[in-house]
């Protein structure tokens with residue numbers, strides 16, 4: 001099998017994989033980064049979202065060859081990030097008590113981070129449009145929207161105390 005080199009969370013990694021192997025399986029099975037989740041496997045839910053060169057992609061349908069010599073960021077990178085925007089996003093997620101079962105949340109966070117990287121102060125409509133393809137069976141959508149607004153600094157002070165009351 002060919003060797004493919006990619007930068008994962010700032011670290012150079014080389015894997016032996018067929019070029020059309022989904023990036024998701026390389027991350028989870030070869031590199032043991034289990035934070036990225038598998039759900040539909042068909043680009044329908046967003047659970048497998050990671051960043052490729054800073055933009056969200058669905059790793060279940062992204063061939064690893066597409067990530068060769070490029071930068072991949074997974075949810076594990078958020079634990080040690082110094083990026084103020086990512087820190088704000090995580091703080092907002094905690095403040096708004098977003099996760100329920102948690103399964104969709106790595107994808108949600110990386111999708112949301114992609115939005116704030118493009119648009120620091122998105123409107124509600126822009127948040128809804130951008131996040132529409134990420135599905136949550138626990139129904140955390142309103143908390144997610146609130147947390148994104150909080151991270152963006154657009155959540156009104158009166159609304160910030162309502163976490164937990166969707």
Ligand code: FES
Nearest residue numbers: 039041043046060
């Ligand atoms: S598992 Fe990739 S979009 Fe659902």
Ligand code: FES
Nearest residue numbers: 101102136137138
């Ligand atoms: S928190 Fe359970 S699926 Fe989203």
